[in-house]
Amino acid sequence: MADEAKLYGVGGSPFVCRVKIALNLKGIKYEFIEEDLSNKSADLIKYNPVHKKVPVLVHNGTPISESLVIVEYIDDSWKGVPILPRDAYEKAQARFWAKVVDDKCLPALFKAIGSHGQEQAVAEAPRETT
Template sequence: MGEEVKLLKTWSSPFVWRVVWALKLKGVEYVSVEEDLSNKSPLLLQCNPIYKKVPVFLHNGKSIAESLVILEYIDETWNSYPLLPEDPHDKATARFWAKFADDKVLPSVWVAYLKQGKEQEEATVSALENLKYIEQELRGKKFFGGESIGFVDLVLGWLAIYVNVLEDATGLKMITQDTFPCLFGWMQSFTDLPLIQENHPPKDKLTTKFQVLVEAYTAKNAS
């Protein structure tokens, strides 16, 4: 009897897609279980009772939650394509940038696209400051680890996929070839990969979803 590998997911979550990309890179076969977060399944609540969110990864009946933890588990379990470098310092550096991406870059960019007027201007300053650090880290490199994608690329992959969607939904442009040439080039290299072209959320569906979210957020804060 073979391995049991399942991924509890939603189609639009950037945290889910980084796990999908890792599994595809490793060539790991898995069963995809789509969750409705407005009506969470007993399996999701059982496997992730603390956060009650996706992604959740199940391997032979054992569950792992939180996407960064899942990525490291996948990397340690299947060695067909290393996501993290072997050198301890390089590995620690990759973990640092992954945490910075989730703790600083993602929330600041998201808030900048949600806000309007003066609040958006202030939020954009914070987002651009965080993006400058990413730009500096990418100088002289095609991907964060060098010539091929790895751990940090997967973690920041949402930038390459979702920023264009957020731009369409809000009209705000933060990442251009003039403002962030290295990051802009990385986004193009990332989305040009066959792996990414074959595995990403549909842009039109995402655009509609985020337009609804932005409108709801605006209406809530205007009341």
């Protein structure tokens, strides 16, 4: 049986892009299913009943949620070019920096993009550090 991979997502999402990059690095053929987040599909709700959000990778009928978890799953499940370091410490460091990007950088970027006028100037202003 050939591997079947489906990716539920939305275009432009950095989290979905992260998974697409991992799939492409491994040369995995997959079906992309575009979700309308204002009208979520029954499949998305079934495959990610806790958060009901994208991305979700469905591999041979088994769903995996959360982009960083999906990338690790892809790396562990398909051989070829490794995505994450094999050394435990280096892998932990990669996970740490990916989490920093998710928790600190992306929210600031979304705030700057989604704001206007004075609010945007404040969001884009460099912060002093001590």
